[in-house]
Amino acid sequence: MDSSRCLFVLCVCFTQPASADDVKPPEGFTALGGWHGRDAGDPAQLETLPQKQRDAQLALWTAEARKHWRIDKGELTHDGQGVGLASDREIGDVEIRLEYRTAPKASGSVQLRGGKVNLAGPAERWHRMTIHLVGERVTVEVNGELPALHARLDNTWDRREPLPPRGHLLLSGAGGEVRWRNLSVRDIPSDEVNARLRKHDVAGFRDVFNGKDFTGWDGPIDNYDVKDGAIVCRPKKGGNIYTKEVFDDFVARVEYRLPPAGNNGLAIRYPGKGQASLVAMCEVQVLDDTSPTYARLDPRQYNGSAYGMIPAKRGFLRPLGEWNFMEVTVKGHEIRVELNGTRIVDGDLSKVTQFMGGKPHPGKDRLSGHFGFCGHNDPVAFRHIQIKPLGKK
Numbered sequence: 001m002d003s004s005r006c007l008f009v010l011c012v013c014f015t016q017p018a019s020a021d022d023v024k025p026p027e028g029f030t031a032l033g034g035w036h037g038r039d040a041g042d043p044a045q046l047e048t049l050p051q052k053q054r055d056a057q058l059a060l061w062t063a064e065a066r067k068h069w070r071i072d073k074g075e076l077t078h079d080g081q082g083v084g085l086a087s088d089r090e091i092g093d094v095e096i097r098l099e100y101r102t103a104p105k106a107s108g109s110v111q112l113r114g115g116k117v118n119l120a121g122p123a124e125r126w127h128r129m130t131i132h133l134v135g136e137r138v139t140v141e142v143n144g145e146l147p148a149l150h151a152r153l154d155n156t157w158d159r160r161e162p163l164p165p166r167g168h169l170l171l172s173g174a175g176g177e178v179r180w181r182n183l184s185v186r187d188i189p190s191d192e193v194n195a196r197l198r199k200h201d202v203a204g205f206r207d208v209f210n211g212k213d214f215t216g217w218d219g220p221i222d223n224y225d226v227k228d229g230a231i232v233c234r235p236k237k238g239g240n241i242y243t244k245e246v247f248d249d250f251v252a253r254v255e256y257r258l259p260p261a262g263n264n265g266l267a268i269r270y271p272g273k274g275q276a277s278l279v280a281m282c283e284v285q286v287l288d289d290t291s292p293t294y295a296r297l298d299p300r301q302y303n304g305s306a307y308g309m310i311p312a313k314r315g316f317l318r319p320l321g322e323w324n325f326m327e328v329t330v331k332g333h334e335i336r337v338e339l340n341g342t343r344i345v346d347g348d349l350s351k352v353t354q355f356m357g358g359k360p361h362p363g364k365d366r367l368s369g370h371f372g373f374c375g376h377n378d379p380v381a382f383r384h385i386q387i388k389p390l391g392k393k
Helices: 003-011 043-047 051-068 190-199
Strands: 035-038 069-072 075-078 084-091 094-102 107-112 115-118 127-134 137-142 145-152 167-174 178-187 224-227 230-233 238-243 249-257 263-270 282-287 324-331 334-339 342-348 370-376 381-391
Touching (some): 035 051, 043 051, 075 167, 094 107, 107 127, 230 370, 238 263, 249 263, 263 324, 282 324, 282 334
Antiparallel strands (some): 035 084, 075 178, 084 167, 137 145, 249 324
16 A cells, blocks of 8 residues: 555544545555544543533644644654644554654654553664554564563553553654554454454363253253353243352353343352352352443442452443453452453452442352353353363462
């Protein structure tokens, strides 16, 4: 493609979107057509401002950006001063391709939804970078090398919080000139995201569901069906079904799809009888918490929570009809839940002293038990069910 023309279109007037006829990025990719100036500070702070004040601040930053960003020889060029340049469009799970070149003593970064990837490599040379960001997991390739592989990209502004599911792409530099060219992006569809997450670190994982029948499972399995390789709870049926095998420490991976207002859960170290949310180590909630039906739940009841004990971060559930990827790691009394590549729970159940409704959970300190599903009358579907035993802590 004509990189000179492409980069000019990307940046013209900072805010004008490029037309499909003007930009010819690689197949499957698009150019980010609209840009504005933005400070490299915490984007969450800007969102706290009233709309009128927010618009005024963005206008000031864009005016400043015009003084320090330009197109030179078809390359997007920053003099190393002032604010960064942010895409008007927000990105989610994404693949980004770009090239960059820094002057001596200059530095730069690509900020993605509040996480930062620093530019690396000798000055005064062009470097080719590819970034895959799925959830908060980032893979970075620079000139064929992999400085980051499926690493967790921290929220720069608050490491206690995960990256938001969507945000702007921000280019920034300091200390000297930084040049950029051939910048294009590709949204990664959810099925591809799930495949990337499932194929990472596969050693030790094994299927606990064969996709055909309930071999190796126990409980009221007549209340469930196997459809298209998935376990599906029958409508108006339910109960706890679980692996005959018992696990100590383990990592479980599962994909699930929810119907509207669907409700189910993962039974973690379940003893084989009783209410899993109380007698198992915990029930990891699986819930369409976007439904108005659940608008006023206790925070410890929402999707991904260690039910009644540790609330999950919200906002990472995919739209209805799409498959979600959940990974649960259990070590001793500690539990971590990742949803679609993002940590939403990371805690120690032995330290929980406040329970929903003041009702204790006698099973929370269990160190072994079955893995299973907690059906609540809704046709929630589960597939690609795998477990990696870790042994005792």
